[in-house]
Amino acid sequence: MNPTRHTEPSTRRRPARVYRRVVDTVCRGRRVRWADRLLITGFLAAISTPVLAMLLGLDAGTNLHENRQRVRPPSWPRNLRTLSAFPRRFESFFNDSFGFRETLIQWLSRAEVEGLGVSSSPQVIIGREGWLFFAGLGAREYLRATEPFRPEHLERWSRMFQERHDWLASRGIRYLVVIVPNKATIYPEYLPASANRVGHRSRFDEILEHLNLHTDVQILDMRASFLREKTKEQLYYRTDTHWNGRGAYLGSVEIVRALSAWFPAMKPRPRSDYESVSIPHPGFDLAGILGLSDRLVDTADELVDRAAPVVQRLPLECRMPRGSTELQRPFAIEHEAPGLPRGVLFHDSFNVALAQFLPEHFRRLACVWKYTLDREVIEREHPDVVIQELVERSLMWNLPEFRDDDKPNLTQVWLGPDRRDQSSRSR
Helix, strand or coil: CCCHHHHHHHHCCCHHHHHHHHHHHHHHHHHHHHHHHHHHHHHHHHHHHHHHHHHHCCCCCCCCCCCCCCCCCCCCCCCHHHHHHHHHHHHHHHHHHCCCHHHHHHHHHHHHHHHHCCCCCCCEEECHHHCEEECCCCHHHHHHCCCCCCHHHHHHHHHHHHHHHHHHHCCCCEEEEEEECCHHHHCHHHCCHHHCCCCCCCHHHHHHHHHHHHCCCEEEECHHHHHHHCCCCCCECCCCCCECHHHHHHHHHHHHHHHCCCCCCCCCCCHHHEEEEEEEECCCHHHHHHCCCCCCCEEEEEEEECCCCCCEEEECCCCCCCCCCHHHCCEEEECCCCCCCEEEEEECCCHHHHCCCCHHHCCEEEEEECCCCCHHHHHHHCCCEEEEEEEHHHHHEECCCCCCCCCCCCCCEECCCCCCCHHHHCC
């Protein structure tokens, strides 16, 4: 028997096996082509959806409070110079405005904050027991005291305050500098271990000592009063960088007490004149920066005047820095109190709550939201006193020049460790 006759059927491909192999190859090719089409379709949808959402406003319902101005769309190029800069400017605008950006940031924030317990923004520190702290514009370095005043900057700040004091004194006007304590200064026990204090003295300690020793400037330090009163009630919001109504009332009491040395008719109103109200509220500005205002809820602790005095809020003409918002619009408050002084208050965002309590202690108080000393406003208002209110962390910034020429482009800039001026580099 020929052995090849027995092995031939096993090595030869039968027609049915060949047919099945051809069919499998064709079907697998069709599946591969459909997978490629699905991949291409998904890719095109992924890159086009943000553009369509931006054009159609599909993400308009989500609003992040990022504590900054959004990038504006660039204008169409008119020459070669603007044409070369157009792609970069458009990219910055698109990165800040593409569709579902806010929604994606919220999802990422929830994963990081709620899932991992870490902050999703370099501007916010996640503290203990639901407390949030502001970390932008040098606030983190301030609370850790890692950037003390350099001698030239300390002298610069002191000279600025002294020049303002002298200009006002030559017109018979008193000058009071009020530095509002940082939230982290009053509630350091809620800071995480990563925000531990390194230096022994803060910039407030340094400038307070320097002003008291070398200038005639009157500066109000409210820290001891706030540290004492915080054991009785909460003075700052957990999810906001600002004081609440109770803290603003305490601040007004301290300011009035300081001013009463010059104007004896000024007397703080007793706390019994106000009713304390606590209302559940969505998270405030720091929760908004994280995009989690609806998740990190807070309580609005306010004081309601039992017998609100009759006051009149009036618009105030004043040149404001470019980009000022409606909330920053200057105003004046008047009421019938002939024995009280007239005043001008240059302030920051802490006056939003302070304005509920302080103006009633003046016959007229003009409130201007900026750190420059607007001489036009002062000469028009003829005040008895000028108050300069600024938050403690602003001592990390390079304030506008002491000439106080009030140019619209003057803004506050943090002089951090990577932004030294030329004189500092040469030292």
